[in-house]
Amino acid sequence: MNAEEIGRVLDEIATLLELKGENPFRVRAYQNAAQALRGLTEEIGAVIAEGRLREIRGIGPDLADRITKLATTGKLDAYDQLKAEVPPGLLEMVQLPGLGPKRVKAIHDALGVATIGELEYACRENRLAKLEGFGQKSQQKVLDAIEHRRRYSDRHLYHHARAAADAVTEVLGAQPGLIRAEVAGSLRRNRETIGDIDVVASADAEARDAIMAAFVGMPEVAEVIEHGDTRSRVGLESGINVDLRLVADRQYPYALAYFTGSKQHNIVLRQRAIDRRLRLNEYGLFRVGKDSAEAEAGDLVECRDEEELYRALDLAYIPPELREDMGEFDAAEKGTLPRLVEPADIKGILHVHTDASDGANTLEQMAAAAQAMGASYLGICDHSQSAAYAGGLTPDRVRRQWDQIDRLNELLDGLVVLKGIESDIRGDGSLDYDDALMRGFDFVIASIHSKLKMTEDEATRRILTALDHPAVTILGHPTGRLLLAREGYPLDMQAVIDRAAERGVAIELNASPHRLDLDWTWCRKARAKGVRIAINPDAHAVRELAVTEIGVAVGRKGWLEAADVLNALPYDEFRAAIRRRG
Ligand code: DGT
Ligand code: CA
Ligand code: CA
Ligand code: ZN
Numbered sequence: 001m002n003a004e005e006i007g008r009v010l011d012e013i014a015t016l017l018e019l020k021g022e023n024p025f026r027v028r029a030y031q032n033a034a035q036a037l038r039g040l041t042e043e044i045g046a047v048i049a050e051g052r053l054r055e056i057r058g059i060g061p062d063l064a065d066r067i068t069k070l071a072t073t074g075k076l077d078a079y080d081q082l083k084a085e086v087p088p089g090l091l092e093m094v095q096l097p098g099l100g101p102k103r104v105k106a107i108h109d110a111l112g113v114a115t116i117g118e119l120e121y122a123c124r125e126n127r128l129a130k131l132e133g134f135g136q137k138s139q140q141k142v143l144d145a146i147e148h149r150r151r152y153s154d155r156h157l158y159h160h161a162r163a164a165a166d167a168v169t170e171v172l173g174a175q176p177g178l179i180r181a182e183v184a185g186s187l188r189r190n191r192e193t194i195g196d197i198d199v200v201a202s203a204d205a206e207a208r209d210a211i212m213a214a215f216v217g218m219p220e221v222a223e224v225i226e227h228g229d230t231r232s233r234v235g236l237e238s239g240i241n242v243d244l245r246l247v248a249d250r251q252y253p254y255a256l257a258y259f260t261g262s263k264q265h266n267i268v269l270r271q272r273a274i275d276r277r278l279r280l281n282e283y284g285l286f287r288v289g290k291d292s293a294e295a296e297a298g299d300l301v302e303c304r305d306e307e308e309l310y311r312a313l314d315l316a317y318i319p320p321e322l323r324e325d326m327g328e329f330d331a332a333e334k335g336t337l338p339r340l341v342e343p344a345d346i347k348g349i350l351h352v353h354t355d356a357s358d359g360a361n362t363l364e365q366m367a368a369a370a371q372a373m374g375a376s377y378l379g380i381c382d383h384s385q386s387a388a389y390a391g392g393l394t395p396d397r398v399r400r401q402w403d404q405i406d407r408l409n410e411l412l413d414g415l416v417v418l419k420g421i422e423s424d425i426r427g428d429g430s431l432d433y434d435d436a437l438m439r440g441f442d443f444v445i446a447s448i449h450s451k452l453k454m455t456e457d458e459a460t461r462r463i464l465t466a467l468d469h470p471a472v473t474i475l476g477h478p479t480g481r482l483l484l485a486r487e488g489y490p491l492d493m494q495a496v497i498d499r500a501a502e503r504g505v506a507i508e509l510n511a512s513p514h515r516l517d518l519d520w521t522w523c524r525k526a527r528a529k530g531v532r533i534a535i536n537p538d539a540h541a542v543r544e545l546a547v548t549e550i551g552v553a554v555g556r557k558g559w560l561e562a563a564d565v566l567n568a569l570p571y572d573e574f575r576a577a578i579r580r581r582g
Helices: 003-020 024-038 044-049 061-073 077-085 088-095 101-111 116-124 136-150 158-173 205-216 249-260 263-275 306-312 328-334 363-372 395-411 435-439 456-468 493-503 520-528 542-557 571-577
Strands: 178-184 197-203 221-227 231-236 241-247 278-281 284-287 348-352 377-383 416-424 443-447 506-510 533-536
Touching: 003 024, 003 061, 003 077, 003 088, 003 101, 024 061, 044 061, 088 101, 088 116, 101 116, 116 136, 158 178, 158 197, 158 205, 158 241, 158 542, 178 249, 197 205, 197 249, 205 221, 205 231, 205 241, 241 249, 249 263, 249 278, 249 284, 249 306, 263 278, 263 328, 348 363, 348 416, 348 443, 348 533, 348 542, 363 377, 363 395, 363 542, 377 395, 395 416, 456 493, 493 506, 493 520, 506 542, 520 533, 520 542, 533 542
Parallel strands: 197 241, 348 377, 377 416, 416 443, 506 533
Antiparallel strands: 178 197, 221 231, 231 241, 278 284
């Protein structure tokens, strides 16, 4: 290592020590040594060889020893050990403007936050603002910094991509000569994370240049990566790339189907075409002549839309969400495709926090918002007492909230507010209040929020124990994952589903775009076992109630019908479904 590289290691050691809360003099010693090395005008190797390291101001015997090790071997045990002791996410957090090691340590100690993704989530739950020495302003600053950083990442959360795509289709829709335009790709398939946005559009031939020019000239465009007649690609300010394909209108259904994907789905479609002596690509579906493998323009099987295209291949229309080659062809042949749940099917909103715990709005505000959305029931689920970092409710405060809810219900017309709780599942799988209090809730969501480092066995046992508790109605965000930020704890999900089925417990599809947990691939398996899914916004503010729609989008991807969704039940049936078990 040269002096500069060694300096960087010493600086990092200083940061790691500070994150551990070590003696500030030791921290300062490393920083000073790093500084001195950076000012060195000769080769570090020569200085060491001639034994002059300790002549440098601020470098004592200990540091001289360490610098020598780094210079000669490039390694230092003490450094490796420190790195092993401090979660790597903390070092990333230190990089955020406005957050030095001291503040990161304070956040880590108080909130248990160990990655940038968790930090963002804590901010969204308004937890940083409530921390001593922080407040609303610095929370916003941290959020802005995380947002800025995200621009350089290569996958994007669904809601960011959706918002960006809506802006693009709005611009396109306003262009003269445009005929049809739609989002394709993974976003149309409602994947929970998106690589890039794909848009397919059709237009009159003479309008295409102007449309392409408008696309690359959108105010959100930071960079034009490609500008062609039929295909352009831009990078948006938000860091998301967008592909636009512009075709003649007769090609539109084929192009839309092709660019919707998935690749695996397309491969099966193409094979079905071949089996019918047809050829399918992004330009059309062609009859293949006896002697010519090459299709001619005149041989097009005309399809005006995707429905006709699927019919031409002897299939019922497959909704884009299901196009993953995960059984949709079989169902489309047999006519057993699900009637997918829709936003309008949702009757109740469960899992809503108020300012009693870590929400930003009052009970009354959340109720008014739910009513405005047309909900017929609203489940209030603040945090339970173990979640002290989130203002979890003591038993006394629970009872006070119940009174408040009773009074509110007397005033409300058309909306019933239910007494729920998001009870922590403690380390041993027990719930967070005694059984007497537990009995008083209308329904209970049980979630894990702490001690996330578990083996699959431990996590599974902890959750199975919780599911056995007769008060539990819904298992909350079952894996604890934060998309693009934190893996969920490993879990035997089939065992969890089986137990939930046995106990009549529903599983949450947490609709927060950061979670979307239960994963869609498991929704179908839960449904197959008769386990109901609760599509819950986990809203910490009025504006977050809207994420329910994202949950519905992903639930559709998981083959859910309205009957599979707990909160799509009308109020009376919902009441019956959540009756306490014993
Ligand atoms: P992403 O962007 O990584 O979230 O995922 P997609 O599915 O949007 O993938 P993307 O943007 O690379 O391509 C959009 C669609 O275009 C893809 O879903 C299927 C189609 N496509 C792209 N390349 C190929 C290919 O090599 N073969 C086939 N069969 N289809 C392709
Ligand atoms: Ca894409
Ligand atoms: Ca693409
Ligand atoms: Zn939770």
